[in-house]
Amino acid sequence: MMSDKTENVILRVENIHKTYGGIEVLKGISFSVKKGETKVFIGPSGTGKSTLLRCINQLTIPDSGQIWLHGEEVTHSKKNINLFRQKMGMVFQNFYLFDHLTALRNVEIALIKVKGMDKKTAREKAMQELERVGMAAFTDHYPSQLSGGQAQRVSIARALAMDPDVMLFDEPTSALDPELIGEVLEVMRDLAKAGMTMLVVTHEMGFACSVANEIMFMEEGKILESGSPETLLNTPQYERTRQFLRKLMDLYGELGKSNE
Numbered sequence: 001m002m003s004d005k006t007e008n009v010i011l012r013v014e015n016i017h018k019t020y021g022g023i024e025v026l027k028g029i030s031f032s033v034k035k036g037e038t039k040v041f042i043g044p045s046g047t048g049k050s051t052l053l054r055c056i057n058q059l060t061i062p063d064s065g066q067i068w069l070h071g072e073e074v075t076h077s078k079k080n081i082n083l084f085r086q087k088m089g090m091v092f093q094n095f096y097l098f099d100h101l102t103a104l105r106n107v108e109i110a111l112i113k114v115k116g117m118d119k120k121t122a123r124e125k126a127m128q129e130l131e132r133v134g135m136a137a138f139t140d141h142y143p144s145q146l147s148g149g150q151a152q153r154v155s156i157a158r159a160l161a162m163d164p165d166v167m168l169f170d171e172p173t174s175a176l177d178p179e180l181i182g183e184v185l186e187v188m189r190d191l192a193k194a195g196m197t198m199l200v201v202t203h204e205m206g207f208a209c210s211v212a213n214e215i216m217f218m219e220e221g222k223i224l225e226s227g228s229p230e231t232l233l234n235t236p237q238y239e240r241t242r243q244f245l246r247k248l249m250d251l252y253g254e255l256g257k258s259n260e
Contacts, residue, residue, distance in 0.1 A: 007032075007034065008035050010033055010035050010069065010165055010197050011033040011056070011069055012031075012032045012033075012066075012067070013029060013056065013066075013067050013068075014065055014066045014067070014068070015029070015065040015066070016029040016052065016055055016064075016065035016066075016067070017062060017063045017064045017065055018060065019063055025048045026051055026052060026055065027048075027220070027221035027222050028065070029065070030065075031223065031226075033166070033197060033199065035195075035197055036196075036197055037197055037198075037214070038199075038211045039198070039200070039212065039213065039214050039215075039216060040199075040201075040202060040211075040212040040214070040216070041201045041202075041216050041218055042205075042215060042216070042244070043244065044219065044244065047218045047219055047220060048218060049170075049201040049218055052201075052218075056074075056088065056199070057074075057084070057085055057090055058084065061076075062075065069084055069087060069088070070165070072084075086164065087164050087165045088165070088167075088168055089159030089164035089166070089168065090168045091167065091168065091169045091170065092170050093170055093172065093175045094175055095143070095148075095152055095155040095175075096155065097143040097151055098143075099142065099143050100142075101142070102140050102142055103130060103135060103140070103141050103142075103143075103154045103157075104123070104130065104139040104140065106143075106154055106155075106158055107129055107130060107154065107158045107161050108125070108126035108161070110158065110161065111161055114162070125161055126157070126161055127139065129158075129160045130154070130157045132157065132160065133154070133156050133157045133160075134183070135150060138150060138154075147180055148175060148177060148180050149176055149180030149181070150183075152173070152184050153184060165197060166199065167191065167196055167197070167198045167199070168198075168199050169188065169198065169199070169200040169202070170201050171201050171202060171203070172188070172200075173202065173204060174203070181204070185207045188200070188207070189210065189211055192211040198211075200212075205233075205245075209233065212229050213228070214226055214227065214228060215227065215228070215229055217244065217245075219240060224241060225237050225238055232245070233245060
């Protein structure tokens with residue numbers, strides 16, 4: 001078998017299981033991600049998509065299975081866990097910004113505290129990432145002065161500032177008003193075009209079809225099927241996938257078109 005480095009695989013997930021309160025949330029998830037790929041996870045609520053992302057960056061410890069980053073095992077690696085987490089940027093539904101810090105300070109603080117940068121270098125890096133997400137004009141604003149879309153873009157800038165190898169997005173637009181969704185999706189599209197490796201949990205099918213190399217449909221803690229956007233939308237193998245996509249397009253179709 002070829003090594004991850006030979007295959008250009010950045011992330012490999014093998015047979016991940018997770019149980020909460022007697023309910024098996026993840027039932028043996030496996031996949032790999034190559035450099036520059038975007039993989040999108042779709043599926044009903046409660047099927048384990050968010051838990052999977054949390055297991056990947058070890059915010060949640062899986063019961064069994066392995067996760068490998070650049071050929072090094074992340075699971076059960078307490079010694080290097082903070083280093084691994086720096087390499088996997090996480091963007092949540094809720095922005096988790098520090099209310100008492102400006103947008104600029106929210107981005108630069110981890111660079112100083114975690115990476116040990118001096119304040120001048122950290123500030124320059126933070127400014128660079130805020131500009132990248134279209135937030136350079138809001139550096140002195142506090143989270144309460146930002147819209148939901150602006151706050152989410154700051155949280156993306158904060159994750160990018162750590163120079164991650166992989167970006168994990170857990171339904172990054174689900175807490176936003178409809179008119180604010182597009183600005184966040186546009187930033188994510190730009191990241192995909194620039195070659196960022198991304199795992200995205202979303203219901204935004206217009207976005208998924210425009211950026212995904214592969215869409216994975218999760219059902220009851222398993223990946224029921226996966227494929228290119230064209231394959232999954234036009235010729236899904238399972239009736240369950242077809243039913244879910246039909247409902248999703250009915251619910252989000254018009255909204256998705258407006259955000260493309």
